[in-house]
Amino acid sequence: MTLNDTLPNQTVVVxxxxxxxxxxxxxxxxxxxxxxxxxxxxSAPLGDPIEIKIDNTHVSLRRSEAAGIEVTTTAHSEACC
Incomplete structure (x- = not known):
């Protein structure tokens, strides 16, 4: 799974x-x-870029950059409805 595949409010580990x-x-x-x-x-209205949070920092990434980051889900991650 890549960072590009995550859903809003989902927490993952790089x-x-x-x-x-x-x-x-x-x-x-x-x-x-x-x-x-x-x-x-x-995610932006047209899908690109995405906003992520690392500690207390918010970062915007292009989806193409997020696709190059492999992540694993955490036990307490939640997907938005």
Whole structure:
């Protein structure tokens, strides 16, 4: 499962990055690294970008960047209705 596949209000844990180079470094600088807990907040009206929350920081990502981040679901994640 990738970060791109998550639903609003769903909490996941980053497993690994498939991105390389400058994009990978930028994601790591933003705190999106293995074992980080990420909550999907919402998607823009046309679907791109998405807003995620890492700790107390809100970050917007392109769906293409989110598709390169493998995640696993947490036991207490909830999907919005």
């Amino acid at each position: 497993h690994r990055h498939l991105a390389t180079g400058m994009i990978r470094q930028r994601l790591m600088d933003l705190g999106i690294m293995p074992q980080a807990v990420v909550t999907m907040i919402r």
